[in-house]
Amino acid sequence: MSQHAKICLEGLQKGFGSKIVLDGIDLEVMAGESLVVIGGSGSGKSVMIKCILGLLKPEAGRILVDGEDIVNATPGKRKRMLRRFGMLFQGSALFDSLKVWENVAFGLIQGQHLGRLEAKKIALEKLARVGLPADVGELSPAELSGGMQKRVGLARAIAAEPEIIFFDEPTTGLDPIMADVINDLIVECVRDLGATTITITHDMSSVRKIADKAAMLYNGKIIWHGPRDEIDHSGNEYVDQFIHGRAEGPIRMDVLKP
Amino acid sequence: MNFLATIGRVFVAALADIGDVVRFAGRTLSHLVLPPFYFGLMWRQMLHIGYFSLPVVGLAAIFTGAALAQQIFVGSQRFNAEGTVAGIVVIAIVRELGPVLGGLMVAGRVSSAMAAELGTMRVTEQIDALTTLSTDPYKYLVVPRLVAAVLTLPILVIVANIIGVFGGFLIGTQKLGFNVANYLQITVDFLEASDITSSLVKAAMFGFIIAIMGSYHGYNSSGGAQGVGRATTNAVVSAFILILLSNLIITVNVFGT
Numbered sequence: 001m002s003q004h005a006k007i008c009l010e011g012l013q014k015g016f017g018s019k020i021v022l023d024g025i026d027l028e029v030m031a032g033e034s035l036v037v038i039g040g041s042g043s044g045k046s047v048m049i050k051c052i053l054g055l056l057k058p059e060a061g062r063i064l065v066d067g068e069d070i071v072n073a074t075p076g077k078r079k080r081m082l083r084r085f086g087m088l089f090q091g092s093a094l095f096d097s098l099k100v101w102e103n104v105a106f107g108l109i110q111g112q113h114l115g116r117l118e119a120k121k122i123a124l125e126k127l128a129r130v131g132l133p134a135d136v137g138e139l140s141p142a143e144l145s146g147g148m149q150k151r152v153g154l155a156r157a158i159a160a161e162p163e164i165i166f167f168d169e170p171t172t173g174l175d176p177i178m179a180d181v182i183n184d185l186i187v188e189c190v191r192d193l194g195a196t197t198i199t200i201t202h203d204m205s206s207v208r209k210i211a212d213k214a215a216m217l218y219n220g221k222i223i224w225h226g227p228r229d230e231i232d233h234s235g236n237e238y239v240d241q242f243i244h245g246r247a248e249g250p251i252r253m254d255v256l257k258p
Numbered sequence: 259m260n261f262l263a264t265i266g267r268v269f270v271a272a273l274a275d276i277g278d279v280v281r282f283a284g285r286t287l288s289h290l291v292l293p294p295f296y297f298g299l300m301w302r303q304m305l306h307i308g309y310f311s312l313p314v315v316g317l318a319a320i321f322t323g324a325a326l327a328q329q330i331f332v333g334s335q336r337f338n339a340e341g342t343v344a345g346i347v348v349i350a351i352v353r354e355l356g357p358v359l360g361g362l363m364v365a366g367r368v369s370s371a372m373a374a375e376l377g378t379m380r381v382t383e384q385i386d387a388l389t390t391l392s393t394d395p396y397k398y399l400v401v402p403r404l405v406a407a408v409l410t411l412p413i414l415v416i417v418a419n420i421i422g423v424f425g426g427f428l429i430g431t432q433k434l435g436f437n438v439a440n441y442l443q444i445t446v447d448f449l450e451a452s453d454i455t456s457s458l459v460k461a462a463m464f465g466f467i468i469a470i471m472g473s474y475h476g477y478n479s480s481g482g483a484q485g486v487g488r489a490t491t492n493a494v495v496s497a498f499i500l501i502l503l504s505n506l507i508i509t510v511n512v513f514g515t
């Protein structure tokens with residue numbers, strides 16, 4: 001693993017109206033490293049990834065990819081940057097109007113301007129890589145189960161062999177066995193590609209399987225960041241409460257009691 | 259004071275909404291001239307907007323044309339001007355009812371579908387996915403719909419005009435006792451090139467409004483299924499109002515003489 005920061009967030013801030021979601025995030029992900037970001041619902045994990053992808057514009061701070069600031073990049077530069085990224089969305093975000101193979105090949109056809117035949121060949125290879133037979137490629141996304149949709153989403157995320165891949169809650173809504181299958185596939189695909197990844201999740205089994213390093217986001221700040229194996233001995237009471245899923249602790253949920 | 263503050267807030271919010279729509283339309287127009295162009299998607303949208311709207315527009319036109327002929331006949335009888343039925347029917351249909359009825363029918367059918375489709379894509383993150391796959395959502399989703407609506411509505415309105423006039427012709431000749439040749443002759447004599455131009459200009463404008471309203475409300479929807487429902491309603495209502503308003507403006511200021 002080479003030791004330079006592939007992604008570097010410096011003082012990243014983002015809010016919606018009066019609500020501050022990211023309050024000065026500082027984070028580094030080394031090349032080839034798999035970082036998993038944990039945190040409660042609404043803690044800003046997805047917002048952080050969307051800022052890196054350029055889907056949201058931060059109010060302050062810098063996002064460096066290979067040392068290049070991408071926050072104020074020109075549209076052309078951003079488009080070139082996006083070709084280096086892959087993304088698995090929480091709900092898979094497959095295009096309903098396209099067949100499964102067309103979904104997987106979409107970035108190859110639109111982004112890399114490959115011909116449909118060549119793109120279809122690669123799409124079917126990627127579908128096979130995530131354990132789906134070629135005939136699934138001819139189905140529409142609505143005909144697939146949740147687990148199959150996740151696998152198609154993963155195939156789409158790795159189709160263009162990106163350098164950096166983001167996984168947004170990859171196991172949410174899946175049964176434990178399918179969640180483990182998805183975790184295994186993520187580990188294998190990322191290892192094959194040698195990609196740098198950021199995964200956001202609540203699922204501790206994903207953390208233990210996918211992560212090289214983990215970070216916890218709370219109240220808009222990274223409150224802990226370290227190697228995966230240290231998460232159980234972090235000495236941080238917020239992290240302890242989260243990984244053990246306890247209602248009692250410093251993290252208070254706003255629940256109205258009768 | 260509270261009342262004035264409320265009026266002020268509503269006014270400012272309305273101005274902000276108008277600004278957002280204008281910015282959305284401007285951004286879409288700027289993408290209109292720059293590649294890539296998705297001709298396949300444009301063609302598919304033209305089929306969806308034009309061809310599949312033909313039955314509903316055609317039925318609305320023929321019923322309206324027929325009813326119009328009957329009403330004009332009854333009214334004109336009061337001052338012995340029954341001979342004007344064919345002329346008034348053709349002018350009313352071509353200058354006003356063809357484009358307005360066609361526009362409203364297509365707005366009801368297409369604006370809502372656009373808002374629902376794009377709204378669903380927004381709340382299921384499909385629009386974000388397009389961006390991450392190096393595809394500009396304006397170019398891929400909005401521009402094909404806009405081009406298709408602006409090109410298709412005039413064709414649709416020409417068909418609606420012909421069918422509407424035919425509806426009047428049927429009632430006029432089969433029920434009201436007009437001579438077929440006379441009715442056709444008066445129709446042709448009354449119709450001028452400016453009537454057709456007016457019809458086509460209005461139709462293209464209505465196509466623009468339908469596509470922009472449907473796309474804008476869908477593209478910016480939020481809040482799950484309820485948000486998509488709200489976007490669909492807003493798209494149809496705003497398209498209806500803007501079609502009627504722009505029809506008035508075009509009629510009075512451009513083709514009013």
